Amino acid sequence: MLNDLSKFRIFALMLVLSTFAFTGCKDDDDDLPIPLPKTKVYELESVADPNIEGTATFVRLDERTTSITILLTGTPTGGRHPAHIHANTAAEGGPIVISLEPVNGTTGISTTIVQTTDAGTRVTYEDLLRFDGHVNVHLSQDQLDVIVAQGDIGQNELTGKSKQYALNEKDVPGISGSVLFEERKNGEALATIKLQNTPEGGIHPAHIHKNSAKEGGDIVFTFNPVNGSTGMSMTNVAKLDNGTPFGYKDVLRYDGYVNVHLSETQLNVIVAQGDIGKNAD
Template sequence: MKTLKYLFLCISITLFTNCSDDDASEQITSIASEIFNIEAFGDSNIIGTIEYFKNSNSTITIEVNLVGTETNQFYPAKIAFDTAADYDGANSQVAINLVPIDGNSGKSRTTFSTLEDGTTISYEALLDFDGNIVINQSETSNVIVTQSDIGQNILTTNTFSYPLSEVDVSDISGTITFTERVNGEALAEISLIGSPEGGVHPAHIHSGSVATAPGAIAFTFNPVVSRISKTNVAQLDNGTPFGFDDVFTVNGYVNVHLSATNLGVILAQGNIGAN
């Protein structure tokens, strides 16, 4: 009888010990975190934050919290490669598909350790990732409600602007603004006033100054569409490195043209850099 009691006691202790070990091995804790803002896209009025958690088991958890979402709606979310200015919808490569945001709570949590292509990624690598987060209106809509640069593409507070004056068409003018990224590159934003809604206008940095125009094209911006253009600035068209600091010293000027087939008509123009 004592043998049976002793055997039962040993089994009980073993089971208890095994359960405790399993519980301990399954316990995952966050050992570091960083949080960043997510900006509204267009007139969506949906904003929020994205927070990264470094987990004790070498995984990463991304938590998205949005304000302004609609109830009973799910918002697909993903991290794409390159900057938000380079994003081209379905033509852009997806790095990580996130769990859709629940419109009732505005939240989603995704835990992972690899990218969509199977490449392992660490918490530290994600903090320096060359990408942007994109959140769409629904599973069946490509309309973007929020989009922000992440990692090395995050914008700093270093920014400056140049005026663009009217040239061949009256009452069209604007500005070009350069904002430094964490990695030393820049976001160039052209904003026009008075141009037709829906117009598509090529824009470039030309060598030389307005006084010595015309000059050769040194850098090509994304076209101005409906009065706005956003372009990542990292190198000139010939491949020469060209970042935020280089804009201060470039011998150049900006032209915004009427159309790709009518480059001779200049809507707005202005000196930049050394000029």
């Protein structure tokens, strides 16, 4: 992802080893090898600023203690960027659960020792790797609504499996793109719609419908609307609008299609459309 990512990971490993050596050193006459602590690295993608991205490294120090180190590139010198672990996926958003040390803009680094949530609930390394959450790094304390880097963690981590479907031009010439479904560790999916040539400032509702596009059918799943200025929409896929469980594997075998509409008041105007699941095979 990053040109400097390998350097970051080497640096993170050095931090891990130095911390472990300090907290777990043995007598000189003990020849037994010292096991490396458990480590998990999550990617933090750019959001508001395409130049800022990096990683969050979780290290198990002991059965009660986890070290979390954020390493970013592209942060402005002198900046101070609040960071938190939030509940839910990044696509859904959620409240702050664990406050992390702010990222130093000059170094791009933040390290936090974690034993509990902000509410005082004990949380272990293993708990964090199962957690339904995401990490946000914000522009400043006064601008928490501006997220400079973000990444899903725990059960929301992506497995690397994905399926992309074409969204073809329909009623508005020149608008087309794709919808990408990526599998999460918990079986849910991240859906990313990307369209070209959407009008600046537009808000375009998007849905999964029953049946093939040729047949037509009712809405069964509602995506977050496509932002016309970026042409993008990101949505967590876990259940249909009626509450029926609906994850990554369900998408791949579903009898359905995707419509992206011109606006909430003009749902009859379809700007892009494409079959998914078994209809696209």
